[in-house]
Each structure stands twice: as structure tokens, then as C-alpha cells.
Amino acid sequence: MTDAEDSSGEGVYRRLRADVVLARLAPGQKLGLDALRQVYGTSIGTLREALNRLASEGLIAAEGQRGFTVAPVSEKDFREIADLRLLLECHALVPAFAAGDLEWEGRVVGAHHKLAVLERRLLAGEPADAALWKRYDREFHHALIETCGSAALLETCTAAYDRYLRYQMVAVLFRGTVAAEQHAALLDCALRRDAASACRVLEAHVAGCVDHVVRTGALLPFAGGRPAARPLEAAPPARLRARA
Structure with a gap:
């Protein structure tokens, strides 16, 4: 650019x-x-x-x-955004899985491969750029629903995902094996065209993330609506830490 x-x-x-x-x-x-x-x-x-x-x-x-x-963050808002994300993505998974062809399978497998490689590095204790991790996560979840047949639905899903993503980036915490296994399960559901099972996995995936962020208190420093004062400048990339 x-x-x-x-x-x-x-x-x-x-x-x-x-x-x-x-x-x-x-x-x-x-x-x-x-x-x-x-x-x-x-x-x-x-x-x-x-x-x-x-x-x-x-x-x-x-x-x-x-x-x-x-915009401030709160537990209530996070749960509402998570519910909206689930509603939209589960709705999109059904037509996406029905319409997905071999080319779509290849894109889903490729997106999962990049995400899984980064997750394995995190599980091995290696540092990683949080933005890159979430970019791969975003690409995988988008690939799952990209053949849903509705540009408006995809656009709305993206907007909801990005608001959800902001909470994940505030927490900057990788949940470890459970998150990686859920991503693998979503891939398996996609290859089997099992949208119902994929929705159940996604529900557990999102609920686990919300509960973990709330339980660890990652939102508490922002609970008053104002962060600690700091200059407005380009920030270094956030680094991920794996769940202990």
C-alpha cells in the first residue's frame, strides 16, 4: 500500500x-x-x-x-456478541456445507493447515504474533461458511466476528489443546458435510472462549470504561501466551 x-x-x-x-x-x-x-x-x-x-x-x-x-468492553456485551456470532454462523454453515465442492474443501483444508501449524507452535511453548494467529483463525472460520450463497450473510458474519475478535485480542490468550481440537473437529465436520455437528462444536468453541476470558478477568482492567493513560501511537504486535 x-x-x-x-x-x-x-x-x-x-x-x-x-x-x-x-x-x-x-x-x-x-x-x-x-x-x-x-x-x-x-x-x-x-x-x-x-x-x-x-x-x-x-x-x-x-x-x-x-x-x-x-468502544468499551464488558462481560454482558461479549456474551451478546458471542450469541450473535453463533446465530449467524450456524445459520450459514447449513447452506455452505450443502453447496461446498472439492475446491471449497481444498480452501478449508488449507486454511486449517495454517491455523494448526501455528497452534502446534503455541502448544510447544513458542511465541507467536497474536494478529497472525487470529488472521489464520478468521480465515478458517470464514472458509467454512464462504459457500453459503449470501453475500449479505457473509458480510454480517464478518462484522460480528470482528467485534468478537476484539475481545479475544484484549485477552490475548490461547486456550491450548481444547481450541486446537475444536478446530480439527470443525474441519472433520466440514469434510463430512455434517452441519449439525459443526454447530454443536462451534457452540462449545465460542462458549469456552467467553467463559475463559471472563474467568481469567482479562476484561477487568477496562471495566470502568477507561484504560490506563498511554500515548496514541503505533503499538507493537501483541504476543500470545498459551494457557497454563
């Missing part, structure tokens, strides 16, 4: 969105326009447009004359 493209309206929107979803911008963090202008190298007007788009997606909170903040 060139500097010109990166400072365009669409480019700034994508960069801001990625920084919010990947928790580089912390929940509750104040987004001053002057500071953002320096970081993203664009105009105040372009920033306002991008922030308003993100506010419509529930990722940014617009506070009238007080400006913008990154």
Missing part, C-alpha cells in the same frame, strides 16, 4: 478499524483528532468520516462535543 492510498479515506478507515479490532487501540481510549492526524497522516475531515463509520459498526463511541473513544 502506498502512502497516498494509506492516507485516503478508505485507507484510514481500514487502518483505524484494524487498530481497534486488534486492540492496538485499547477499549475506552480517548481518540483525540489532533493526535490521530499525526499518527495516520491525514486530515481531520477524513478522520471524522472514518470514525463515524466505525461508530456505526459499534467499534467506536461518538460522544458528541467530547469527541470519540474506542
Whole structure:
């Protein structure tokens, strides 16, 4: 991406969105326009447009004359987003599995392979970039439903997944063997075209993640809606730690 493209309206929107979803911008963090202008190298007007788009997606909170903040997190909101993700993806799995062909199988297997390799490294105690882990996770779950036949459903699933993903990135915690085994089970269900079993696995997968994040207290530092003060700048990639 060139500097010109990166400072365009669409480019700034994508960069801001990625920084919010990947928790580089912390929940509750104040987004001053002057500071953002320096970081993203664009105009105040372009920033306002991008922030308003993100506010419509529930990722940014617009506070009238007080400006913008990154949307806060809470246990209640996480559970609601998780329920929405399950509702949408389970609905998409049925037509996707029915329509999936050999080419689709290849994409699902390939997406799972990349995710499984990274999971094996994590289980061996090797460090990993959290953003790369979640990129592979996102690609695998998307591959499972990409043949559902509805562009609108896929778009809505993606939006719900990204809001769910933000909570995972705040926690930055890999659940270990159980998560890897559930991904393998989802692959097996896809190859057998067993959407009903896939939905049950997905329900356990998502519920386990939500319960683990809540139990470990990863959201507590943001419970008041404001993170500890820190400068607005590009953050280093989060590093994953495997569950003990």
C-alpha cells in the first residue's frame, strides 16, 4: 500500500478499524483528532468520516462535543456478541456445507493447515504474533461458511466476528489443546458435510472462549470504561501466551 492510498479515506478507515479490532487501540481510549492526524497522516475531515463509520459498526463511541473513544468492553456485551456470532454462523454453515465442492474443501483444508501449524507452535511453548494467529483463525472460520450463497450473510458474519475478535485480542490468550481440537473437529465436520455437528462444536468453541476470558478477568482492567493513560501511537504486535 502506498502512502497516498494509506492516507485516503478508505485507507484510514481500514487502518483505524484494524487498530481497534486488534486492540492496538485499547477499549475506552480517548481518540483525540489532533493526535490521530499525526499518527495516520491525514486530515481531520477524513478522520471524522472514518470514525463515524466505525461508530456505526459499534467499534467506536461518538460522544458528541467530547469527541470519540474506542468502544468499551464488558462481560454482558461479549456474551451478546458471542450469541450473535453463533446465530449467524450456524445459520450459514447449513447452506455452505450443502453447496461446498472439492475446491471449497481444498480452501478449508488449507486454511486449517495454517491455523494448526501455528497452534502446534503455541502448544510447544513458542511465541507467536497474536494478529497472525487470529488472521489464520478468521480465515478458517470464514472458509467454512464462504459457500453459503449470501453475500449479505457473509458480510454480517464478518462484522460480528470482528467485534468478537476484539475481545479475544484484549485477552490475548490461547486456550491450548481444547481450541486446537475444536478446530480439527470443525474441519472433520466440514469434510463430512455434517452441519449439525459443526454447530454443536462451534457452540462449545465460542462458549469456552467467553467463559475463559471472563474467568481469567482479562476484561477487568477496562471495566470502568477507561484504560490506563498511554500515548496514541503505533503499538507493537501483541504476543500470545498459551494457557497454563
